[in-house]
Amino acid sequence: MSLLELDSVTLKFGGLTAVNNLSMSVEEGQVFALVGPNGAGKSTVFNLISRFYTPVTGSITFDGQDVLKMAPHEVPNLGIARTFQNIELFHQATVLQNLLVGRHRHRQTNMIAQMLHLPSVRAEERAHRHAVEEVIDFLDLQPYRNSRIAGLPYGVRKVVELGRALASKPRMLLLDEPASGLSVEETQNMRWWIDDIRRHMGITVLMVEHDMGLVGKVCDRVLALADGAKLAEGTPAEVQSHPKVIEAYLGTNAVSKGGKVA
């Protein structure tokens, strides 16, 4: 059985159909990409999985559990962590504190114990900190540990957001445009990290990405969306040369000339 399954999901905002009868399944251990032109509904699919939106019809299951029965804050407890297209960090806090919020779902002490700072709280804090340090080591964030987000450059923020998602020790990562706005070198790093996340941490990755170079290098499977509906699904090469995808990106003329989406 697949880890994440969307079955004929439809979402409408008034008269606009943002996601139209979409079915997809992501297998455990895969790196799965959603591609498509702007406004195709890629991020909307992420927001459906995060339960920010509720679909009109259809079902979403994660590891056999019904995601639609959960509140947005319960979704991370399934082991789903995500990043945002426009970076949603806690910008008045330090990098360390941001990463520690990623550990939120693993907390075990209650409010009273925390107020009194009982030994159990101290022990838990050490454990959280240890887990966070592993993420810092993995992503080379050591120089920024105590910097406030508000003063960090865009590229670093992008990495911190990935780190915050990793700190929650998820089974599945949802990355919303992990390489947007990054330099060539930073995109390279992102590529190696996504590879390592899959290989060494065993985390399934579902990502939205426009950079077809990155998609081609790290993804096993690609799904192309346009106007909320599935256009094509397959390996990166298959999808890139699929006539419907070329039509959506480049127009009908390009199809007859045998173009390919780069």
Next chain:
Amino acid sequence: MRFHFKTDYDQDIRLFEDGWTFSLYAALLVLALALPLMIDPFFLGEATNVLIWAIAGLGLMLLTGQTGQVSLGHSAFMALGCYSCVLMMEANVPFVLAFLLAGVITGVVGALIAIPALKLHGVYLAIATLALAILADDIIVLLKEWTDGVNGKMSPPIDLFGYEISRWNNPIEWYYLTLAVVLMVTLFYRNLLRAPLGRAFAAVRDSEISAQAMGVNVAQTKTIAFGISCAITGLGGALMGLFAGAFNNETFNFLLSIQLLMMIVVGGLGFIHGAFLGAVVIAFLPQVLSMTTDLFGRGVAIPGLESGVFGVILILFILFEPMGLYGRWLKIRVFLELFPFARKDMFKRQKSYLKTERLR
């Protein structure tokens, strides 16, 4: 400049980052403990007043500074804390129990009120809570069977384990009592900040959407913040009423809420130090003003002078030092530590990148 070579996670978790910081705060505590020996009872009373304001301010700071929810209704919770504490004391509940229970009651009521109110954001939450503050005034008058309405109540003397503390006869004991409450509240506050709940507060303040995506229950976190905040403010209100000697519905009118909010903004939003610095300003400004009018106006009282000056100070701070007095001190400290390498624009606020608000 001090450099920290960290070898242990505990160095980041413990209360004081190094021995030097610890000794500074220890010196401050010794100074606070020795204060009654150094100043006369009048000024000791003023110091007690500052500490009481600081307690109430810490309550609002937790909600507004840490969790980002503005409340103009905290005068209502001060009133609730005060009346419930005094009513319990009149029913012969021992002071310590009555005082702590007053905090618990205020916290629970605050949390219950928060559940519907916290669907509102920003200025709308401020308006809703302001309505609460204005309502509290009338409720006190309506419930005159218990509250004695506009006539008000006399505060009973405090009976602490058989030892009576009255404001006029035992100013030193009163001061120590208040100091003990301040220490307790500050320690709890600080402990929360270094625990998951405190980080959840900051997460809710900075981005509700990603707080949710990290597993923070936003509604619950806000309710808890409101509850703890009201509990602390209720303790402050109880002390304020007991210290004043007599109180009625006017003591806790909505202007008190505005003063509280102004206090934490002037002190520095989001800093524990800010609540104390703001309390000093709030408690001493009326004194300074009356001294100046005595000097120049030959004792003629100018109506509305105090609130006018408060307003001007607030506007000046928002315009020129949004981080408050403590923020200014941090800047001065960095300047001195880096001297002569500090740059003028080091603290310039960087424009934040686009944030997703449409998911609200």
